[in-house]
Amino acid sequence: MEPSAKKLEVQSVSRNTLSKQVVDQIVQLLVSGQMKSGDKLPPEMELMKELDVSRPVLREALSSLETLGVITRKTREGTFFNNKVGSYPFSIMLALATDNLPAIIEARMSLELGLVTIAAEKIKDEDLARLQETIETIKNSKDNNYGEADKEFHRIIAMSANNPIVEGMIDSLLITHEKTDSLIQYRERDLTVAFHQGIYEALAAHNPHEAFNQMYKHLDYVRQKILQHSQIN
Known part of the structure; x- marks a missing residue:
């Protein structure tokens, strides 16, 4: 009994x-x-x-x-x-906010800025090597077709935070990435490489403050470009 x-x-x-x-x-x-x-x-x-x-x-x-x-x-x-109760509610909120583009972009920024800060403290050499590989893939891409390598760069950083509580939110981060990526009308390969290289160097130096700054510059540029285009249309 x-x-x-x-x-x-x-x-x-x-x-x-x-x-x-x-x-x-x-x-x-x-x-x-x-x-x-x-x-x-x-x-x-x-x-x-x-x-x-x-x-x-x-x-x-x-x-x-x-x-x-x-x-x-x-x-x-x-x-x-469930073991990861935080991921699905966030995904549902993203789905409900499909017409609220500024909110979606801000959600991505909120997630990534926090994750890159923690990743700077924890990231391992093998993860840094994988990040550098994605940068090389983007650099050598043909016809600016580097969306998957771009997404992988951000996914590696998120996973490098190595936190089981926020790990369940990474799928949501990738949803916001895909949403914002689909709205980019033209790609700037050299600029993307420069942004990613700056983030990489801050992570390699294990400098959380600089990692935050570099990621913010990258995401803010993406935000301004997407919102400007959406207003034109």
């Missing part, structure tokens, strides 16, 4: 916006530290009792959490908190 699980401290919810409140209460189990990523949630009957809600309300809340990527429901096994 399995030992009884410890009693979870959750508040019963009022009758208005029930599903939303259930979502908040379940997320609070993570925030409060009572449960952690990968943990199995209590059975539905127990949650219904603790939260004082009906089965339809609970299932609506669980469906919302699953859509957001916070939980996974496995047949015959139960419901589990």
Whole structure:
């Protein structure tokens, strides 16, 4: 016989916006530290009792959490908190903001500026070598067709931050990269190489401040170019 699980401290919810409140209460189990990523949630009957809600309300809340990527429901096994709960909600917000170009660009800048700063402290020699390879690929590209090498450059930096909490957001970073990249009407290979080389040198020197500055100059230039073109059209 399995030992009884410890009693979870959750508040019963009022009758208005029930599903939303259930979502908040379940997320609070993570925030409060009572449960952690990968943990199995209590059975539905127990949650219904603790939260004082009906089965339809609970299932609506669980469906919302699953859509957001916070939980996974496995047949015959139960419901589990995902290991990386931060990635999907961000991706969904990006999808909802498809018409808000400035917000998408700012989201990319927010992610990359933080990641490059941490990467400067942690990046390894083999990652630096891979970054240099992408720069050479861009430098030798034909017809300015270097989108994949550009994307790989930014992905390597993001992964070099080596942080399991923000790792789940890297897919979202790549989504913003693809979105902004698709809006670039003309490429400037030599300028891209210069920007990337400046970022590379700051990372190689393990200088977080300079890495931030170099990445900001690069992304701000991209932002101005894209927004200027979108206003013209």
